[in-house]
Amino acid sequence: METTHMPRIGDPAPDFEALTTIGPIKFSEYIKDSWAILFSHPADFTPVCTTELGGFAQEKEWFAARNTKLIGESIDSIHSHVAWVQAVREKTGVLMDFPIIADIDMRVAKRYGMLHENASNTAAVRAVFFIDPKGIIRLVMYYPLNVGRNMDEIKRVLEAMQTADVHGCAMPLNWKAGEKVIVPPPKTLGELDARLQDKSVELIDFYLAKKDLGA
Numbered sequence: 001m002e003t004t005h006m007p008r009i010g011d012p013a014p015d016f017e018a019l020t021t022i023g024p025i026k027f028s029e030y031i032k033d034s035w036a037i038l039f040s041h042p043a044d045f046t047p048v049c050t051t052e053l054g055g056f057a058q059e060k061e062w063f064a065a066r067n068t069k070l071i072g073e074s075i076d077s078i079h080s081h082v083a084w085v086q087a088v089r090e091k092t093g094v095l096m097d098f099p100i101i102a103d104i105d106m107r108v109a110k111r112y113g114m115l116h117e118n119a120s121n122t123a124a125v126r127a128v129f130f131i132d133p134k135g136i137i138r139l140v141m142y143y144p145l146n147v148g149r150n151m152d153e154i155k156r157v158l159e160a161m162q163t164a165d166v167h168g169c170a171m172p173l174n175w176k177a178g179e180k181v182i183v184p185p186p187k188t189l190g191e192l193d194a195r196l197q198d199k200s201v202e203l204i205d206f207y208l209a210k211k212d213l214g215a
Helices: 047-058 060-065 078-092 107-111 151-167 189-197
Strands: 017-020 023-026 035-040 068-074 100-102 126-131 137-143 201-205 208-211
Touching: 017 078, 017 100, 035 047, 035 151, 047 060, 047 068, 047 078, 060 068, 078 100, 126 151, 137 151, 189 201
Parallel strands: 035 068, 068 100
Antiparallel strands: 017 023, 035 126, 126 137, 201 208
């Protein structure tokens, strides 16, 4: 019996094989050496889902430029997915050409804790899983069935995590790409003295300092 455990930040992303709109995939192989965003939607041919997946499709070049693969999921048949993708293309001109998982047996939804019984027993909530190139879940978002996701926030946190990984820093409230980051606090008195003398940082207090990565 499949578990309904919700994977948490820091957990390895559960692997699976599934039929998708680009053919059968093994998840770990499809996302190998890439960042990935796995997102579920309640059902095909529904208005909020159409705006969301269409939005991901419109941003596919932005995500590709950041080594990030997109993959959708819902508890619908592959025939429903293909018909929906074509309907959206005909009506809006947007092609959702990333893989969308046909999860009729709910195996993937259960493995990722996408089924919330108090919301629905038969539809996945709007979950978003950010997975790094090592296959580790780095961030999880959940939205109710009737509220669409925020694409700006999805893009913001992806850039934040990627920047943090490269530079070993943290991000303050509302951080956006190009803004100052938070540098790690000093761990020794020597590091503290060096921090106090460092003119390249904006020193708010000894433990809170910001730096322009371009500096």
